[in-house]
Amino acid sequence: MTSKELKALGIEVENLGTSTGSKWFSKGGLIASYSPTNGKLIAKVQSSTKKEYEKVMQEAEKAKLEWRDIPAPKRGEIVRQLGEKLREVKPLLGKLVSYEMGKSYQEGMGEVQEMIDICDFAVGLSRQLYGNTIHSERPGHRMYDQYHPLGIVGIITAFNFPVAVWAWNAALALVCGDVVVWKASEKTPLCAVACQKIIADILKANKLPEGISSIVTGDKGVGEWISSDERIPLVSATGSTRMGKIVATTVAQRLGKSLLELGGNNAIIVTPSADLKMTIIGAVFGAVGTAGQRCTSTRRLIIHESIYDKVKKSLVDAYKQIKIGDPLDIKHHMGPLIDTDAVDMYLNALEKIKEEGGKLLTKGEVLQGKGYESGCYVTPVIAEVENHYEIVQHETFAPILYLIKYKGELEEAIALQNGVKQGLSSAIMTNSVRESELFLSQNGSDCGIANVNIGTSGAEIGGAFGGEKETGGGRESGSDAWKVYMRRQTNTINYTTNLPLAQGIKFDL
Numbered sequence: 001m002t003s004k005e006l007k008a009l010g011i012e013v014e015n016l017g018t019s020t021g022s023k024w025f026s027k028g029g030l031i032a033s034y035s036p037t038n039g040k041l042i043a044k045v046q047s048s049t050k051k052e053y054e055k056v057m058q059e060a061e062k063a064k065l066e067w068r069d070i071p072a073p074k075r076g077e078i079v080r081q082l083g084e085k086l087r088e089v090k091p092l093l094g095k096l097v098s099y100e101m102g103k104s105y106q107e108g109m110g111e112v113q114e115m116i117d118i119c120d121f122a123v124g125l126s127r128q129l130y131g132n133t134i135h136s137e138r139p140g141h142r143m144y145d146q147y148h149p150l151g152i153v154g155i156i157t158a159f160n161f162p163v164a165v166w167a168w169n170a171a172l173a174l175v176c177g178d179v180v181v182w183k184a185s186e187k188t189p190l191c192a193v194a195c196q197k198i199i200a201d202i203l204k205a206n207k208l209p210e211g212i213s214s215i216v217t218g219d220k221g222v223g224e225w226i227s228s229d230e231r232i233p234l235v236s237a238t239g240s241t242r243m244g245k246i247v248a249t250t251v252a253q254r255l256g257k258s259l260l261e262l263g264g265n266n267a268i269i270v271t272p273s274a275d276l277k278m279t280i281i282g283a284v285f286g287a288v289g290t291a292g293q294r295c296t297s298t299r300r301l302i303i304h305e306s307i308y309d310k311v312k313k314s315l316v317d318a319y320k321q322i323k324i325g326d327p328l329d330i331k332h333h334m335g336p337l338i339d340t341d342a343v344d345m346y347l348n349a350l351e352k353i354k355e356e357g358g359k360l361l362t363k364g365e366v367l368q369g370k371g372y373e374s375g376c377y378v379t380p381v382i383a384e385v386e387n388h389y390e391i392v393q394h395e396t397f398a399p400i401l402y403l404i405k406y407k408g409e410l411e412e413a414i415a416l417q418n419g420v421k422q423g424l425s426s427a428i429m430t431n432s433v434r435e436s437e438l439f440l441s442q443n444g445s446d447c448g449i450a451n452v453n454i455g456t457s458g459a460e461i462g463g464a465f466g467g468e469k470e471t472g473g474g475r476e477s478g479s480d481a482w483k484v485y486m487r488r489q490t491n492t493i494n495y496t497t498n499l500p501l502a503q504g505i506k507f508d509l
């Protein structure tokens with residue numbers, strides 16, 4: 001990516017990493033962002049000091065009072081403008097996502113498309129923040145519930161979706177009348193700077209308080225400021241289960257709310273009636289897309305023994321077709337891992353698989369030579385394992401796909417699928433109504449997402465996104481996920497001259 005392209009997104013050689021709207025200030029240490037695609041330094045971002053964080057919070061506190069007074073459909077208009085701007089910058093921002101994070105250019109563009117889609121969704125939502133009307137048990141009384149803005153929403157995001165997850169949270173929070181303070185992953189700080197510049201321009205052009213959208217930059221210490229801050233009623237955090245447990249505990253100690261979107265250990269059940277062509281495409285994209293670094297990545301295939309060998313062979317053949325290299329070159333299916341620490345985790349996982357008795361069906365190695373200078377390119381691996389292996393129970397953020405055999409009925413496969421601590425995404429490949437309905441029933445998948453005849457990754461923004469168990473229980477994005485960004489109030493109005501008490505209680509004076 002050229003410096004001219006970076007400049008068009010507002011990125012300089014050195015950037016400030018703290019901002020409220022278009023006011024930028026930073027005195028903390030410099031974070032260097034290297035591209036995993038070629039190992040080159042892209043630019044540096046100055047992290048936030050505690051004092052700067054305080055300034056951001058003070059601006060946010062002021063801005064929230066004004067923002068919540070603006071009618072929701074008018075707030076929607078601002079989000080509409082954000083969606084418009086994102087349409088304009090999609091190729092460039094998509095390129096930055098690909099260059100800084102390492103996912104394929106197509107997927108980088110797809111991520112910006114998710115941002116656009118959630119903006120469109122939020123614009124419609126801004127006229128639909130509905131509560132219920134309720135029939136009172138008392139004569140001459142009316143009841144309803146309504147939703148008010150929460151105030152300040154803290155957003156903590158991971159490197160793997162460096163722009164979309166902010167947009168899922170910010171677009172909804174903004175139409176709900178909240179202001180947002182975002183801490184992005186220190187592995188992808190430039191994506192955050194670029195997004196903040198886009199929204200700051202819109203706020204400025206509309207003469208709105210700039211504290212409506214802020215960013216702070218830094219490591220987990222900055223996340224800790226957000227989690228422990230009583231001025232932030234909701235913290236939405238995306239990342240590892242380890243991080244989520246820390247955020248959840250800190251937020252719970254002050255009885256704040258947290259929306260957690262943590263690790264997955266997603267499986268596709270492949271039944272005897274599965275369409276194998278669809279299965280292979282879904283499984284391979286799910287396992288190697290984003291180099292296995294989506295929380296929805298397909299980690300396990302639970303295959304019926306009657307078709308096991310056939311699926312295994314087709315997969316091994318398909319993996320031979322995968323082109324690995326510079327993700328900005330669209331002929332490549334798979335780019336690098338985010339950094340060399342991630343490569344070490346991949347290598348450790350391969351060792352563990354072998355130690356526990358698993359068998360690698362494809363060679364797992366770090367690629368070397370021309371085009372692979374960053375040291376972050378690895379080959380995707382297929383491994384035959386047992387579900388109970390410790391390594392299989394663990395989410396390794398890398399392109400490693402586990403094959404697990406089931407012998408009997410679907411119930412056995414469902415037990416394997418549910419037999420992990422995480423509960424994000426799941427899928428079944430079947431042409432049997434009985435099997436698909438059982439999979440979707442209360443006795444079926446225990447995940448937040450359960451798909452039939454599609455893979456585990458690539459969820460649309462229209463549905464609520466998130467999962468159960470160690471995935472954290474939060475729901476972001478579509479459906480009625482907006483409700484968590486607002487406080488709910490039940491109102492009872494008496495329009496008579498009597499004061500009857502509920503539950504028939506008599507209290508005469």
Ligand code: UN1
Nearest residue numbers: 161294295296457458459
């Ligand atoms: C994530 O990996 O944090 O469903 C989000 C998907 C994407 C979002 C993934 N729409 O794969």
